[in-house]
Amino acid sequence: MTAPVDTVAEVAAVPEEIQGRSLSAIAWGRFRHDKVGMVALVVLVILLLCAVFAPLICNLMGVDPLALNDTVLDKENGGVPLGCGLPDSGFFCGISWQHPFGVEPGTGRDLFARVLYGLRISLLIALSATFITTLLGSLFGIVSGYLGGLWDSAIGRLMDIILAFPFLLIILALSGVFTQRLEAMGVPEGNPARITYLILVLSIFGWPYLARIVRGQVLSIREREFVEASIAMGSGTGRILFKEILPNLWAPIMIYATLTLPTYIATEAVLSFLGVGVLPPTPTFGAILADSVNYMSIIPSYLLIPGTILAIVVVTFNLVGDSVRDALDPRAARA
Amino acid sequence: MAKVSPVVRTAIVVGVGALALAACGGGGGGSNSTSSGGTPTKGGTIQYLTQSEQFDKVDPQRVYTGEDLAFFNGTIERTLTAYKFSHDAKEGTSVVPDLATDTGRQSDGAKTWEFTLRDGVTFETGAAITCADVKYGVSRTFATDIITGGPTYAISMLDIPDDPKGGSAYKGPYVKTGQDLFDKAVTCSADGKTITFHLKRPVPDFNYTTTLLAFSPVPQAADTGEKYDDHPVASGPYKIQTYNKGKGGKMILVRNDKWSQDSDPYRHAYVDSWDVEFGIDPTVIDQRLIQGAPADQTAISTTLEPQSLPVVFNDPKFASRRTNEFDPYVRYFAINVTKVPNLKHRMAIAAALDREALRTNAGGAYAGDYADGVIKPNMGQDYAPTQMWDGLLGQTIPPTGNVDYAKQLIAESGAPVPTITFDYPNTPTNTKAAAIIVASLAKAGITAKPNPIEPGSYYGVVFDPKKAHELINAGWGPDWPNASTIIPELFTPTGGFNLSQYDDAAYNAKVDAAKIELDRAKQASEWQALNTEAMKNVVVVPTRFGRDQRLPGAKVGNAYLWPAYGSWPYGDMYVKQ
Numbered sequence: 001m002t003a004p005v006d007t008v009a010e011v012a013a014v015p016e017e018i019q020g021r022s023l024s025a026i027a028w029g030r031f032r033h034d035k036v037g038m039v040a041l042v043v044l045v046i047l048l049l050c051a052v053f054a055p056l057i058c059n060l061m062g063v064d065p066l067a068l069n070d071t072v073l074d075k076e077n078g079g080v081p082l083g084c085g086l087p088d089s090g091f092f093c094g095i096s097w098q099h100p101f102g103v104e105p106g107t108g109r110d111l112f113a114r115v116l117y118g119l120r121i122s123l124l125i126a127l128s129a130t131f132i133t134t135l136l137g138s139l140f141g142i143v144s145g146y147l148g149g150l151w152d153s154a155i156g157r158l159m160d161i162i163l164a165f166p167f168l169l170i171i172l173a174l175s176g177v178f179t180q181r182l183e184a185m186g187v188p189e190g191n192p193a194r195i196t197y198l199i200l201v202l203s204i205f206g207w208p209y210l211a212r213i214v215r216g217q218v219l220s221i222r223e224r225e226f227v228e229a230s231i232a233m234g235s236g237t238g239r240i241l242f243k244e245i246l247p248n249l250w251a252p253i254m255i256y257a258t259l260t261l262p263t264y265i266a267t268e269a270v271l272s273f274l275g276v277g278v279l280p281p282t283p284t285f286g287a288i289l290a291d292s293v294n295y296m297s298i299i300p301s302y303l304l305i306p307g308t309i310l311a312i313v314v315v316t317f318n319l320v321g322d323s324v325r326d327a328l329d330p331r332a333a334r335a
Numbered sequence: 336m337a338k339v340s341p342v343v344r345t346a347i348v349v350g351v352g353a354l355a356l357a358a359c360g361g362g363g364g365g366s367n368s369t370s371s372g373g374t375p376t377k378g379g380t381i382q383y384l385t386q387s388e389q390f391d392k393v394d395p396q397r398v399y400t401g402e403d404l405a406f407f408n409g410t411i412e413r414t415l416t417a418y419k420f421s422h423d424a425k426e427g428t429s430v431v432p433d434l435a436t437d438t439g440r441q442s443d444g445a446k447t448w449e450f451t452l453r454d455g456v457t458f459e460t461g462a463a464i465t466c467a468d469v470k471y472g473v474s475r476t477f478a479t480d481i482i483t484g485g486p487t488y489a490i491s492m493l494d495i496p497d498d499p500k501g502g503s504a505y506k507g508p509y510v511k512t513g514q515d516l517f518d519k520a521v522t523c524s525a526d527g528k529t530i531t532f533h534l535k536r537p538v539p540d541f542n543y544t545t546t547l548l549a550f551s552p553v554p555q556a557a558d559t560g561e562k563y564d565d566h567p568v569a570s571g572p573y574k575i576q577t578y579n580k581g582k583g584g585k586m587i588l589v590r591n592d593k594w595s596q597d598s599d600p601y602r603h604a605y606v607d608s609w610d611v612e613f614g615i616d617p618t619v620i621d622q623r624l625i626q627g628a629p630a631d632q633t634a635i636s637t638t639l640e641p642q643s644l645p646v647v648f649n650d651p652k653f654a655s656r657r658t659n660e661f662d663p664y665v666r667y668f669a670i671n672v673t674k675v676p677n678l679k680h681r682m683a684i685a686a687a688l689d690r691e692a693l694r695t696n697a698g699g700a701y702a703g704d705y706a707d708g709v710i711k712p713n714m715g716q717d718y719a720p721t722q723m724w725d726g727l728l729g730q731t732i733p734p735t736g737n738v739d740y741a742k743q744l745i746a747e748s749g750a751p752v753p754t755i756t757f758d759y760p761n762t763p764t765n766t767k768a769a770a771i772i773v774a775s776l777a778k779a780g781i782t783a784k785p786n787p788i789e790p791g792s793y794y795g796v797v798f799d800p801k802k803a804h805e806l807i808n809a810g811w812g813p814d815w816p817n818a819s820t821i822i823p824e825l826f827t828p829t830g831g832f833n834l835s836q837y838d839d840a841a842y843n844a845k846v847d848a849a850k851i852e853l854d855r856a857k858q859a860s861e862w863q864a865l866n867t868e869a870m871k872n873v874v875v876v877p878t879r880f881g882r883d884q885r886l887p888g889a890k891v892g893n894a895y896l897w898p899a900y901g902s903w904p905y906g907d908m909y910v911k912q
Binding site for chain 1: 641
């Protein structure tokens with residue numbers, strides 16, 4: 001796509017051009033022919049719908065992520081689900097029609113409901129953090145690349161500093177203090193504050209990567225004729241940045257966003273696993289996995305089912321991201 | 336006084352409950368007696384597999400976890416007196432002479448205690464152990480800025496005045512402030528054989544106190560202060576050959592050739608060496624012991640992970656070696672009385688908690704029995720049922736809780752219950768327990784908020800009155816079989832583990848009276864009454880008298896749970912040939 005977007009858009013705007021299609025229409029046309037991408041998208045949409053309608057689905061199934069139920073546990077056998085941990089226990093011990101994913105050892109909470117609700121929290125955090133990352137990364141990248149000079153140096157050093165921080169260490173060390181700060185600033189106590197903290201930290205440590213990509217793109221775009229033309233016509237910096245340059249950056253930004261989202265889902269799981277995440281009893285993938293690894297040898301399904309679902313979510317996001325890239329930037333298509 | 340440190344392993348199994356402690360009449364309940372079968376033979380190496388990356392402390396004056404006290408006392412450190420090696424609850428907690436020729440001689444109404452050292456006792460250097468070495472060892476406890484983490488009974492019991500600015504007037508052997516006071520409280524006979532302790536109050540069971548490693552000898556010339564922790568001078572049958580901390584690290588103990596069996600009728604020293612392997616994943620440890628490969632048949636570890644229990648206890652092939660016994664600990668939730676001052680509110684919390692769900696979560700029957708106080712039945716004469724759940728609080732409260740009664744109590748209190756923030760070490764099992772607490776308190780209309788704390792710093796946080804919240808996850812075991820190491824520690828402001836911040840003048844006076852009661856039977860009944868009174872005031876909500884399950888390697892002999900420390904009897908174990 002050598003033609004800058006504006007030209008295409010202008011062409012498309014001409015009424016008598018029957019074949020005129022917008023960039024997004026062209027991209028969607030390519031995407032539709034990408035079988036892997038389409039399958040991943042369908043799976044993703046189903047998972048998203050499941051997450052959004054989790055309360056409804058759980059109601060229909062008659063399960064509840066928080067309801068304790070010790071009638072399904074074997075109290076004489078370490079509190080594991082009935083039928084588990086015995087010499088003849090199979091892989092699917094603890095699983096029934098009522099509890100398709102089994103129940104949590106020790107509490108008897110339904111795992112199907114917990115996985116669905118965990119998916120909600122994961123997606124909420126990952127989507128919000130991706131949105132903020134994209135916003136910050138694009139803004140700083142464009143400003144840094146276009147204005148150059150002092151701006152570029154300042155933003156560049158800021159990015160260097162952020163990238164030099166031991167991210168995981170900081171996130172663990174500061175969680176208590178910052179959560180309290182947020183609560184003092186009026187964010188509701190408990191989970192809202194903790195979720196806000198996670199979103200903020202993920203975004204703050206995530207944007208420099210995108211900003212660097214965007215800055216590189218801007219450096220080449222700003223030398224192009226249409227930018228010069230715009231300057232010659234006397235446009236303000238703001239207009240040039242956001243009306244002339246930004247639309248040319250949609251492809252890398254979209255690609256980066258779709259690839260960042262799954263890493264955030266995984267990071268959120270890791271952080272909950274390490275105990276920084278959401279407070280109990282709210283279910284999260286990380287908390288489920290942290291508990292389930294202990295029971296790997298006697299209740300394998302407890303680790304494998306939530307683990308597989310987390311993997312599916314991450315993989316489908318990645319596949320969709322790849323396909324979006326192929327659709328937006330066909331030259332980069334994999335052979 | 337008893338400063339505690341959470342045992343990492345136990346932290347993961349049952350919640351940081353398990354503290355540090357030592358003795359307790361153990362092994363009351365249904366036990367599969369393991370051990371023996373054959374005569375002990377000399378030789379071989381026992382591998383001790385552990386998840387910790389180092390010993391919490393090795394310095395004798397600083398060791399204070401039950402398992403470590405037993406390990407070092409059985410291998411490298413000798414003390415004036417020690418506990419008999421036996422699986423039996425009574426025998427296994429009885430005191431026998433070790434460095435001393437007898438179990439101590441008291442006079443002046445148990446305010447003066449005298450021990451005479453055996454002939455021929457030496458350090459690994461070959462130097463004879465004298466009264467001065469024992470005295471120097473005891474003096475180190477007073478250097479509280481350097482010698483941290485250990486028991487402080489020497490400070491509270493020896494006849495040395497308090498410093499008006501806090502602590503003892505004697506500041507330890509490094510700064511020597513108040514050295515003359517210490518020299519008066521601990522004296523040596525002219526021949527250096529007899530050590531005499533002068534106490535500030537009668538302590539009829541002081542010879543139990545002297546089983547603690549804090550009373551073991553340290554040669555002054557070898558004392559390197561804080562660094563002594565890396566390589567203490569051995570007085571027992573083994574000495575440290577290497578001590579590498581961290582993942583993959585090892586501590587190797589080899590025979591101390593200066594030790595002679597003639598001077599030590601207490602230890603058997605069957606094995607040739609001990610091989611402590613640090614930083615192994617607990618699941619891996621359990622799997623190695625369950626699989627029982629030849630190299631792991633001489634291995635031991637401590638508590639089994641909860642997920643290993645069904646495997647070990649449902650397979651008859653482990654029947655001869657698995658152990659399942661009461662440990663020394665009581666698990667409970669401390670209620671911070673400064674934050675929940677209304678008794679009816681505390682009663683409502685006790686009534687609302689679903690102790691059955693909490694027990695199921697901790698491992699069901701393996702986790703222990705329902706507790707009715709902080710004194711465990713295996714404490715013998717100090718225990719009496721408190722009726723806490725059978726009417727002491729006004730109504731019967733079943734293990735699943737009595738929600739109606741809780742609501743009634745809140746209504747009677749005339750004030751809303753404050754939000755209950757629950758402090759707990761952030762481990763998966765405790766996270767699930769937090770959910771159970773939130774749910775069961777909510778049924779009675781009490782709002783609870785979980786507050787997970789990083790396990791490594793857990794006690795540091797909850798010991799700080801400014802940081803501790805309303806409800807605190809805890810556990811405690813006695814230092815020796817006398818509730819004087821429980822009630823004063825848990826429920827008086829001078830105690831070392833008063834998480835409830837309880838400070839009641841009348842109660843304190845009764846505790847002080849019980850401490851110096853010389854008639855042991857009368858003292859026992861006083862502890863019983865004080866235990867019941869604390870439960871009536873719901874200073875804590877006891878949940879479980881804990882149990883402990885272990886699986887030693889098939890070739891380890893005398894692998895029984897030693898009631899003295901709720902640990903392996905390290906000085907009695909051997910490798911089956």
